[in-house]
Amino acid sequence: NAGVTQTPKFQVLKTGQSMTLQCAQDMNHEYMSWYRQDPGMGLRLIHYSVGAGITDQGEVPNGYNVSRSTTEDFPLRLLSAAPSQTSVYFCASSYSRQGRAYGYTFGSGTRLTVV
Amino acid sequence: GESVGLHLPTLSVQEGDNSIINCAYSNSASDYFIWYKQESGKGPQFIIDIRSNMDKRQGQRVTVLLNKTVKHLSLQIAATQPGDSAVYFCAETPMFSGGYNKLIFGAGTRLAVHP
Numbered sequence: 512n513a514g515v516t517q518t519p520k521f522q523v524l525k526t527g528q529s530m531t532l533q534c535a536q537d538m539n540h541e542y543m544s545w546y547r548q549d550p551g552m553g554l555r556l557i558h559y560s561v562g563a564g565i566t567d568q569g570e571v572p573n574g575y576n577v578s579r580s581t582t583e584d585f586p587l588r589l590l591s592a593a594p595s596q597t598s599v600y601f602c603a604s605s606y607s608r609q610g611r612a613y614g615y616t617f618g619s620g621t622r623l624t625v626v
Numbered sequence: 627g628e629s630v631g632l633h634l635p636t637l638s639v640q641e642g643d644n645s646i647i648n649c650a651y652s653n654s655a656s657d658y659f660i661w662y663k664q665e666s667g668k669g670p671q672f673i674i675d676i677r678s679n680m681d682k683r684q685g686q687r688v689t690v691l692l693n694k695t696v697k698h699l700s701l702q703i704a705a706t707q708p709g710d711s712a713v714y715f716c717a718e719t720p721m722f723s724g725g726y727n728k729l730i731f732g733a734g735t736r737l738a739v740h741p
Contacts, residue, residue, distance in 0.1 A: 546729075551734075553733050553734055554715075554731045555731070556728045570728075601670070612719070612727050617670045
C-alpha cells in the first residue's frame with residue numbers, strides 16, 4: 512500500500528520555466544490537495560479537489576494550476592516559475608464522511624528550487 | 627483571521643520524560659483537530675486526532691487534550707524517546723457544510739529529546 516506518491520523528490524528550475532509536480536494516491540480517497548511549506552512555517556493550501564473533474568483554490572493559488580481527470584491523480588502545474596515558488600510541496604489525500612474530509616494522508620514532498 | 631498558533635517553538639526534554647506540546651486555535655467554528663509529526667525531509671505523519679465533542683483521546687504513548695473554553699489543544703507524549711525528535715504541528719479544520727474542509731496549520735514546535 513503506497514499511500515500518496517509524489518514525483519520528483521527534488522527539482523531545480525530556472526525563472527520562467529514550467530513544470531508539473533505529480534501526485535498519485537491508491538486509497539480511493541475522494542479529496543486531494545496541494546500544500547506548500549516554507550522554512551519555519553506550517554503548510555498552506557494551494558489548490559484542492561473534492562472529486563474527479565472538480566477543483567478549487569486554496570489560500571495561495573497564484574502561479575499554479577491543477578486538474579483532476581481521475582480519482583487517483585492530482586498534478587500541480589507551475590506555469591512560469593518564480594523564485595518566490597521555492598518551497599517544499601506536499602500532496603495530501605483524504606476520505607469523505609458525511610460531507611467532510613478525514614484521514615488526511617501526506618506524500619513525502621517535492622523540494623523545488625527556482626533560480 | 628483564522629490561525630493556529632503554538633506557545634513553544636522549541637521543546638527540549640530528557641529521554642524517558644513526558645513531553646507536552648501546546649497549541650492555541652482562534653477559530654471557534656473548528657470542530658476537528660489533528661496532530662502531525664514531521665521528521666526532517668519527510669511529509670507530515672498523522673499522530674492522533676480529536677473531534678470537538680471530545681475532551682480527551684488516547685493513543686499509543688500519546689494523549690490529546692482539547693479545551694474548547696479557552697481554545698487550547700495539547701499533545702502529551704509519555705516516556706519520550708529519541709525517535710520522537712521531530713517538528714510537531716497541530717492543525718484545525720473549520721466546520722464547513724459541504725465541500726472540502728481545509729486544514730489550517732500552525733508554525734510547528736520542534737521537540738528535541740536528549741539521552
